[in-house]
Amino acid sequence: MSEPQSIIIEAEKGTSLWADAWVRLKNNKLALFGLYVVSFLIVVAILTPWIAPYSYEAQNLDLGATPPSWAHWFGTDLFGRDLLTRVMYGGRISLAVGILATSVALVIGVAWGTVAGYVGGRTDAVMMRIVDALYALPFIIFIILLMVVFGKSILLLFLAIGAVEWLTMARIVRGQVLTIRNQEYVEAARSMGLSTPHILRKHVVPNSLGPIIVYATLTVPQVMLLEAFLSFLGLGIQPPMSSWGLLISYGAEVMEDTPWLLIFPGLALSITLFALNFLGDGLRDALDPKASKD
Amino acid sequence: MSILDVKNLTTRFHTRNGVVTAVDDVSFSVDKGEILGIVGESGSGKSVSCYSLLGLIPMPPGNIESGVALFEGRDLLAMSESELRAVRGDDIAMIFQDPMTSLNPFLTIGEQLIEPLIYHRGIKRAAAKARAIELMEETGIVNAQGRFNAYPHEFSGGMRQRVMIAMALINEPKLLIADEPTTALDVTIQKQILELIADLQKRRDLAVIFISHDLGVVRHLADRVVVMKEGKVVEQNVTESIFENPQDQYTQDLLDAIPSGEKVNEDLRGDEILIEVSGLTTEFLDRNTGKPFKAVDDVSFNIQHNEILGLVGESGSGKSTIGRSILQLVEPSSGSVLFRGEELLGQSAKQLKPIRRRMQMIFQDPYASLNPRMTVYDTLAEPLLYHNVATRGTIDAHVLELMDDVGLARSAVKKYPHEFSGGQRQRIAIGRAIATKPEFIVADEPVSALDVTIQKQILELIMNLVAKHNLTMLFVSHDLSVVRSLCDRVLVLQYGKIVEIGETESLWSSSKEDYTQKLMAAVHTL
Numbered sequence: 001m002s003e004p005q006s007i008i009i010e011a012e013k014g015t016s017l018w019a020d021a022w023v024r025l026k027n028n029k030l031a032l033f034g035l036y037v038v039s040f041l042i043v044v045a046i047l048t049p050w051i052a053p054y055s056y057e058a059q060n061l062d063l064g065a066t067p068p069s070w071a072h073w074f075g076t077d078l079f080g081r082d083l084l085t086r087v088m089y090g091g092r093i094s095l096a097v098g099i100l101a102t103s104v105a106l107v108i109g110v111a112w113g114t115v116a117g118y119v120g121g122r123t124d125a126v127m128m129r130i131v132d133a134l135y136a137l138p139f140i141i142f143i144i145l146l147m148v149v150f151g152k153s154i155l156l157l158f159l160a161i162g163a164v165e166w167l168t169m170a171r172i173v174r175g176q177v178l179t180i181r182n183q184e185y186v187e188a189a190r191s192m193g194l195s196t197p198h199i200l201r202k203h204v205v206p207n208s209l210g211p212i213i214v215y216a217t218l219t220v221p222q223v224m225l226l227e228a229f230l231s232f233l234g235l236g237i238q239p240p241m242s243s244w245g246l247l248i249s250y251g252a253e254v255m256e257d258t259p260w261l262l263i264f265p266g267l268a269l270s271i272t273l274f275a276l277n278f279l280g281d282g283l284r285d286a287l288d289p290k291a292s293k294d
Numbered sequence: 295m296s297i298l299d300v301k302n303l304t305t306r307f308h309t310r311n312g313v314v315t316a317v318d319d320v321s322f323s324v325d326k327g328e329i330l331g332i333v334g335e336s337g338s339g340k341s342v343s344c345y346s347l348l349g350l351i352p353m354p355p356g357n358i359e360s361g362v363a364l365f366e367g368r369d370l371l372a373m374s375e376s377e378l379r380a381v382r383g384d385d386i387a388m389i390f391q392d393p394m395t396s397l398n399p400f401l402t403i404g405e406q407l408i409e410p411l412i413y414h415r416g417i418k419r420a421a422a423k424a425r426a427i428e429l430m431e432e433t434g435i436v437n438a439q440g441r442f443n444a445y446p447h448e449f450s451g452g453m454r455q456r457v458m459i460a461m462a463l464i465n466e467p468k469l470l471i472a473d474e475p476t477t478a479l480d481v482t483i484q485k486q487i488l489e490l491i492a493d494l495q496k497r498r499d500l501a502v503i504f505i506s507h508d509l510g511v512v513r514h515l516a517d518r519v520v521v522m523k524e525g526k527v528v529e530q531n532v533t534e535s536i537f538e539n540p541q542d543q544y545t546q547d548l549l550d551a552i553p554s555g556e557k558v559n560e561d562l563r564g565d566e567i568l569i570e571v572s573g574l575t576t577e578f579l580d581r582n583t584g585k586p587f588k589a590v591d592d593v594s595f596n597i598q599h600n601e602i603l604g605l606v607g608e609s610g611s612g613k614s615t616i617g618r619s620i621l622q623l624v625e626p627s628s629g630s631v632l633f634r635g636e637e638l639l640g641q642s643a644k645q646l647k648p649i650r651r652r653m654q655m656i657f658q659d660p661y662a663s664l665n666p667r668m669t670v671y672d673t674l675a676e677p678l679l680y681h682n683v684a685t686r687g688t689i690d691a692h693v694l695e696l697m698d699d700v701g702l703a704r705s706a707v708k709k710y711p712h713e714f715s716g717g718q719r720q721r722i723a724i725g726r727a728i729a730t731k732p733e734f735i736v737a738d739e740p741v742s743a744l745d746v747t748i749q750k751q752i753l754e755l756i757m758n759l760v761a762k763h764n765l766t767m768l769f770v771s772h773d774l775s776v777v778r779s780l781c782d783r784v785l786v787l788q789y790g791k792i793v794e795i796g797e798t799e800s801l802w803s804s805s806k807e808d809y810t811q812k813l814m815a816a817v818h819t820l
Contacts, residue, residue, distance in 0.1 A: 189676075194680055
């Protein structure tokens, strides 16, 4: 009750939802493990050109497909290329697609859904009809159109996938915002005369973060598989470059003779998804002050 | 002869945060044809003790640690789930608080009524229907024949509660457990339902356990009363003795917390008029018909400086909408609201911003009105910083001063809302409302969601702040005794229109309006 004022204030400085969330995240072992794994994968992806043991494109047809050995930890593929190297390079593409496309979806989807849900009425109707119309558009055609107009590039691939994935995000966010908008604390904020952008930023978005984070972690694998599908159609990554999705789909074709070609890229993808899920769950709990303290 | 005899019942909940003893060594008994009132504040274990008997608590985390509950000689607590199911809804029936959520919206009332007869008793459909209609008539549902095939949404709240009672009685139970059956209802409806329960109890010689937080109601209805606090029985006795001669301090505190009816605070009214409302009309679109209906219909009144104006009416009378219309939180369709002579209607958000600082609102539900992801500090600092009342440098001092003002410990400043009790949360919400030193506050049922003893504390806090900060207040409430103890003038509202407006005491002593008198008569005072 009579704590010296300075102590309280000191503890108070910098205390925000995010700072608190970080403290809580640090206490969540599983989430922290997820964070380490994801960080490790990203670092490896960035450093790949310097640390990869072999070249991703140099073929060695004499060697052919060999199972894992000391020289080739993950074995080699049918062209004698080192699988570890290819998984590392593939990870660069897959992680970049996963992170960038999901971020694009996140930014557009959250902004769009928040505005539609909060403003409501006719604006909401128009904005959501646009989403419906885009949903109805077969996304392959949409992406092919983009490619035709802007030419093939990896960056465009990221944007194109993001531009498809934000639709669901917008719907989820809108639904969330619709209920939050009618909460009394939002009305209280309005009665204080706070501006709409301020209310959205401080009161609406932080309270819809739970589902957003969960959906974002679900979007990452979706996006990675979408990239594999597009690459398979010749719209994405071109050989000899590869991605986890492509490695898996090739691996699946030959899994009876050379199972390691499926197992290792599959493991890489699964580990990433597990880690992301742990991290996502941890983030969701960390951002909810109600989720048990300590 | 007792029909139910509970001895040494203890129920614990094993939660992540430790073991909570919800019911602690509780003993009571109910005689045939008797109404036993169980009173206590939220968390006192009054509901859990009855739910434990019927196996209705979630297990785990709940666990009945010990006790015996003899119902007609058989121990309920020793029964298997299937034996218990046979007792539940058959010999012992329950009525719940919220008639809105206890009925299946996709089945007709009739279907829900005859279901237990057909499936549990094997009665033929036609006979079951006749029986159900008879019961609907007995519970006061007009045109029972015609409404047999109606759906729940076609019934009002009071009517739904009658259906719930009919459902509870359909298998002719010997014991009826009513858990706050009238709390969600308007006072006039509440009175009718209580009369119905009392009437049915006499006619059928039922034993009734009536769980309630409302001492006025319990005094009116019960033969004997059990007072509970923190899972323990603090006192039990015949009703008369409990109220006339309470033995326990807690019972005394409960009784003291009830507004006596006398006005307790000073009349501080000034001569100037602060707010002038004229011809205010607010329309909403009716979702079912698509047509607009007038929630507030051509309402005109003034609020004087430093006045506390009470706004009373039943649910749907438009009382909350008036408060929100004045604050421009909903947009009125027509009329005028002058704040110190300045028109508020039709102003842009930008023009309103400086005025918003001077008008604030306190909400009913302290669980919903605070952003769960903001600490108390952030909640209180937000309006101060936004309106430039404080700077980053001075904000800490301001916030701590506010904490003192509303009686919260300074050390609690970095906690989140869920770490506080309901009363403390309402203090935070009040702190936020007075942060920018407003002149006018709309208090929308600020104590309705709180327990009586807390209610008393919060009302005292509001009164102190009103005097200290020269506040003018529109006090919206359905609780007439609270309004009477607090307000200088009272405005009675029905169907969006003003029934009458007058000085509080003269309204109570000599109202000419039927509706006002009906409202007052429905209040069960001690």
